[in-house]
Amino acid sequence: MTERPQRPTLTASTLLGIAQIIAWGGSFYLIAVLAAPVVADTGWNQAWVYGALSLAILISGLLAPAVGRLVARLGGRRVLVCSAPILAVGLALLAVAPNLGCFLLAWVVIGIGMAAGLYDPLFATLGQYFGSNALSAITQITLVSGFCTSITWPLVAALVAHLGWRGACLAYSAMLLLVVLPVYLRTLPPLPRLAHTQAHAPAASGAEPDRRMFRLLTASFTLAAVIFTAISVQLISLLQALGFSLPAALGVAALIGPSQVGVRVLQVVMGRNAHPIWSTLASVLLVAFGFAGLLFATQWAVVAIVVYGLGSGIRSIVRGTLPLALFGPATYAVVLGRIARPVLIAQAVTPLLGGYLQAHLGATATLAVLGGLALVNVATVVLLQRSVGGICRTEA
Numbered sequence: 001m002t003e004r005p006q007r008p009t010l011t012a013s014t015l016l017g018i019a020q021i022i023a024w025g026g027s028f029y030l031i032a033v034l035a036a037p038v039v040a041d042t043g044w045n046q047a048w049v050y051g052a053l054s055l056a057i058l059i060s061g062l063l064a065p066a067v068g069r070l071v072a073r074l075g076g077r078r079v080l081v082c083s084a085p086i087l088a089v090g091l092a093l094l095a096v097a098p099n100l101g102c103f104l105l106a107w108v109v110i111g112i113g114m115a116a117g118l119y120d121p122l123f124a125t126l127g128q129y130f131g132s133n134a135l136s137a138i139t140q141i142t143l144v145s146g147f148c149t150s151i152t153w154p155l156v157a158a159l160v161a162h163l164g165w166r167g168a169c170l171a172y173s174a175m176l177l178l179v180v181l182p183v184y185l186r187t188l189p190p191l192p193r194l195a196h197t198q199a200h201a202p203a204a205s206g207a208e209p210d211r212r213m214f215r216l217l218t219a220s221f222t223l224a225a226v227i228f229t230a231i232s233v234q235l236i237s238l239l240q241a242l243g244f245s246l247p248a249a250l251g252v253a254a255l256i257g258p259s260q261v262g263v264r265v266l267q268v269v270m271g272r273n274a275h276p277i278w279s280t281l282a283s284v285l286l287v288a289f290g291f292a293g294l295l296f297a298t299q300w301a302v303v304a305i306v307v308y309g310l311g312s313g314i315r316s317i318v319r320g321t322l323p324l325a326l327f328g329p330a331t332y333a334v335v336l337g338r339i340a341r342p343v344l345i346a347q348a349v350t351p352l353l354g355g356y357l358q359a360h361l362g363a364t365a366t367l368a369v370l371g372g373l374a375l376v377n378v379a380t381v382v383l384l385q386r387s388v389g390g391i392c393r394t395e396a
Contacts, residue, residue: 008130008137012187016122016137017144019183024145025152026087026172027056027114033156037165044100052107054348059111060118061344067115068124068337076125076333077188083117084181091173095166117180120340123320124333125188131329135276138320139264146261146313213326216384218339220284223377224315225343227287227370229350231256231308234358234366241363242298252305259309264317276322277385279314284377286311291371295364326388 031053039046071079090113093106115121122141126134159168235256239249286307293304320336327335358366 013137013140014144015183015187017141019180020145021148021151022175022180023117024148026091027110029149029152033153034165037160048100052104056107056111056114057344058348059108060114061341063115064340065337067121068334071121071124071333076121076128079116079121080184083113084176087113088173088176091169095169120336124336127324127329127332135321139317142316143264146264150257213387216380218342220377220380221339222343222346223373225347226350227373229347230354230370233351234354238363252301255305256309259306260313263310263313276318276325277388280318280322281381283311283314284381288374288378291374295367295371
């Protein structure tokens with residue numbers, strides 16, 4: 001008799017969500033708080049300090065396919081367990097960096113840890129453990145981790161205020177070893193027999209997904225990542241250029257987080273039986289409507305940002321659930337790794353291109369370009385939905 005994949009527990013999903021909050025806060029979101037005190041203390045070039053994150057994202061993107069293959073062949077537990085010490089070492093190197101070169105080298109190490117320990121390898125691991133049942137765990141984890149910046153930015157700022165930026169890096173490094181590593185060891189035991197067999201099956205590392213669906217999915221995820229990164233980096237300055245004061249711009253931008261979390265709660269409650277392609281379509285439409293509001297009805301910027309936040313919140317869920325639904329658990333890890341490379345490389349160059357565009361063409365033109373990309377993404381997802389065809393139906 002065929003052994004059925006187990007179902008994830010709410011406790012395990014919550015703990016993994018907390019681990020992701022810490023991992024993201026000590027890597028992708030760290031420089032937002034750390035850059036100013038680093039520049040003030042060292043006098044290093046500000047562009048290079050901020051650019052260190054782009055370097056880490058680039059390294060992560062280049063390594064993503066290899067990490068996906070490792071997850072498929074060795075099991076995701078080993079990869080995730082290794083990621084926490086790697087990130088911890090990177091942060092420790094930051095803390096003792098005597099010059100800018102060593103600072104950048106530390107971010108290379110952090111980039112390796114990001115490739116092994118953020119959403120994609122975790123989602124691939126859940127696919128190994130739970131098969132199609134991983135969809136609920138992915139949704140629950142993204143719901144918890146939606147509070148990442150709300151928790152980690154104040155935490156890092158408090159650590160910097162009390163320990164200095166170097167002490168803050170050491171304290172965060174310890175947190176990765178004392179919290180994240182035990183969470184992975186506790187919630188991800190050795191693979192059960194079914195998942196272990198899937199992880200080592202030839203199909204897991206060698207099967208080719210449907211090329212048209214794979215290309216459309218990669219294009220959609222890349223476009224969404226470019227838009228998300230540009231808004232994350234530039235939204236405050238774009239709103240100010242449109243006439244908002246700094247406090248008003250901060251207040252409007254702060255609405256994105258609650259919108260993301262709110263829509264994820266709805267997804268958990270109402271979206272359990274719907275195929276993820278419909279959530280993807282809703283996400284790209286909401287993002288496009290949000291940009292339309294910013295461009296053509298600035299007085300409704302609050303509503304536009306909330307609408308954008310709803311779409312962005314759904315995006316984090318479908319990033320894990322849609323590839324699993326389209327390609328199945330056998331090739332899931334490899335597919336995620338292959339998709340992650342262009343997505344992360346695009347994210348790495350977006351701040352540079354977005355800053356150049358805003359500096360030379362202005363805020364309105366920048367929003368127009370991003371809005372155009374959002375419309376292209378809508379068309380891409382419509383084509384993907386047509387390619388998916390008969391599998392895109394609500395389960396009975």
